[in-house]
Amino acid sequence: MRRFEIDADQVGERVDKLLVRLLPGTSRATVQRWISEGRVRVDGSACRPRDVPGVGSVLEVEPGPPPPSEAVPDASVQFRVVFEDEHLVVVDKPAGLVVHPARGHWHGTLVSGLLARASFGGAPADPRDPAGALRPGVVHRIDKGTSGLLVVAKDEATREGLKRLLSQHDVEREYRALTLGVPSAGRIETLHGRDPRSRLRFTTKLREGRRAVTHLAVLERLAGGRAGYVACRLETGRTHQIRVHLAECAKTPILADALYGRRSVDPELVAIEERLERQALHALSLGFVHPISGERLRFESPLPADLQTALEALRSLR
Numbered sequence: 279m280r281r282f283e284i285d286a287d288q289v290g291e292r293v294d295k296l297l298v299r300l301l302p303g304t305s306r307a308t309v310q311r312w313i314s315e316g317r318v319r320v321d322g323s324a325c326r327p328r329d330v331p332g333v334g335s336v337l338e339v340e341p342g343p344p345p346p347s348e349a350v351p352d353a354s355v356q357f358r359v360v361f362e363d364e365h366l367v368v369v370d371k372p373a374g375l376v377v378h379p380a381r382g383h384w385h386g387t388l389v390s391g392l393l394a395r396a397s398f399g400g401a402p403a404d405p406r407d408p409a410g411a412l413r414p415g416v417v418h419r420i421d422k423g424t425s426g427l428l429v430v431a432k433d434e435a436t437r438e439g440l441k442r443l444l445s446q447h448d449v450e451r452e453y454r455a456l457t458l459g460v461p462s463a464g465r466i467e468t469l470h471g472r473d474p475r476s477r478l479r480f481t482t483k484l485r486e487g488r489r490a491v492t493h494l495a496v497l498e499r500l501a502g503g504r505a506g507y508v509a510c511r512l513e514t515g516r517t518h519q520i521r522v523h524l525a526e527c528a529k530t531p532i533l534a535d536a537l538y539g540r541r542s543v544d545p546e547l548v549a550i551e552e553r554l555e556r557q558a559l560h561a562l563s564l565g566f567v568h569p570i571s572g573e574r575l576r577f578e579s580p581l582p583a584d585l586q587t588a589l590e591a592l593r594s595l596r
Contacts, residue, residue, distance in 0.1 A: 282337040293318065294327035297339060303435025304341075307405040317342050349379050349412050355391025360577050365436040365570045366415075366429055367398065370579045373425040373556045378413035383422075389413055392430060402434050417441050418449075418515055426453070426561025427579050439569020444515065450565030451512040453520055454581060456558035456588055458542060460499050460506035461528035466492045468527060470516040479537060480518045482526050490516045492523045501595035504544060506530060509562075520559065533558040533588065550591050558585055 282300055291299075297309045297318070310327050312318050317340040320331050331337060357375065361368040369388065376383040379390070389412070392398045403414045415431040417440045431437035443449050469487030473479040482490070491513035498507040510520045518538070525531040525538040532539060533550070535557040542548050565576035581589065 280339040280341070282339075284331045284333060284335045284337060286333055288331075289333050290330060292327060293320065293325050293329050293331065293337070296331070296337070300337075301339070301341075303438060305404075305406070305434065305438055308434065311405055312339065312342050315342055349387070349389045349393055349414070350385065351394035352386055352390035353394035355386055355388065355394070357388060357391055360427065360579070361575065362397065363571075365433055365568070366431050366440070367392065368427060368429045368564065368575075368577055370427055371420060371425060371561075373423055373582065373584070376422045377419045377428070378416055380412070389416065389430075398430075398432060402437070404437065418444060418451075419517075420561050421518065421521075421557070421559075423556035424453075424559045424561065425579075425582050425585075427564040427577055428561065429564060429566070436569050440566070443566050443569065447513050448566065450563060450576065451515065451561065452563040453510040453512070454497075454560045454562045454585070455508050455510060455520065455524065456500075456533040456585065456592065457506040457508055457524055457528075457530040458504075458533055458539065458547065459530040460496060460503055461494060461508060461524060461530040463494055463496050466490075466494060466523045466527045468523065470514075470519060470522065480516070480522050482522060488514075488516060490514050490519050490523070492520055494523075494528065498593075500589075500592040501547070504547060504595070505533065505592050507589060507592075521557065535559075546595055550588050554584060554588055556584075558588060560585055 288296060294306055294309045298306050313327050316324055318325055319338045321335050358370040359367060360370050371388055376387045379387050415437055417431060417437060418428055420426060420428055431440055468482035468490050469484045470482060470490035471484045471487035473481040493511040495509040496506055497509055500507055521532055521535055521538045534554040560581055563578045567574055
């Protein structure tokens with residue numbers, strides 16, 4: 279039980295907003311849930327989120343447990359843990375693994391594998407997220423066919439801290455990609471949103487949308503300019519952002535990208551794409567300031583064997 283006496287500086291503020299200030303790391307949605315559960319009292323009586331306590335009022339809070347996840351634990355899910363402490367876990371996701379349960383992928387996800395770990399079992403769902411119970415602790419995602427690094431929170435304070443860092447563009451996220459053709463290096467800024475013609479696709483060809491920014495560098499020209507090896511640094515992190523920017527803006531789609539790519543007529547490139555069986559995109563590096571400890575963390579994941587093989591095959595072509 280937490281107990282606070284309201285002073286003159288706190289008068290005039292709603293109970294829910296006041297408690298967010300008095301309990302750092304606790305979201306307003308969580309406070310409102312506690313109020314609805316009768317866990318918050320003003321001068322011994324139940325209150326509403328909009329109630330405003332007076333000077334000298336006593337505010338009592340009995341924090342409740344986080345809502346349980348609806349995802350099913352599955353110890354058979356395989357992935358590599360790069361870093362873990364009591365607040366968060368950084369994982370290296372293999373291509374082919376879906377991050378969290380969703381339509382068409384209810385079982386065998388990364389979240390299911392994490393929930394099977396004793397160290398992750400109590401990760402809270404975000405009450406503001408309509409699908410939060412299916413993705414506890416998830417603050418960013420990478421596509422099923424993309425490999426590489428992502429961080430997942432174990433508690434509410436860490437989740438909110440990571441979300442804040444992402445919204446402020448204070449998380450380093452760099453990807454590697456193999457492309458059909460060689461793009462021009464530079465900064466790509468567009469609007470971004472769901473393609474009105476396809477439920478599965480996103481597009482930049484909109485009059486209204488969210489801002490999306492990708493910084494693009496060319497690392498190598500491959501196969502006599504028929505392909506490229508590129509670095510993509512995210513400033514924002516929209517769904518499919520790199521894939522859309524490379525396909526629509528740079529006109530150099532990612533190799534073997536079945537959704538945004540184009541069918542190559544080059545038999546040598548087709549052979550490499552067919553061996554890949556997934557888009558040639560990898561989340562190589564992830565860096566951020568730990569929301570709780572303040573420590574600067576940075577991780578790298580080496581290029582997976584399938585992408586390394588494709589890269590070497592492209593290097594061998596004239």
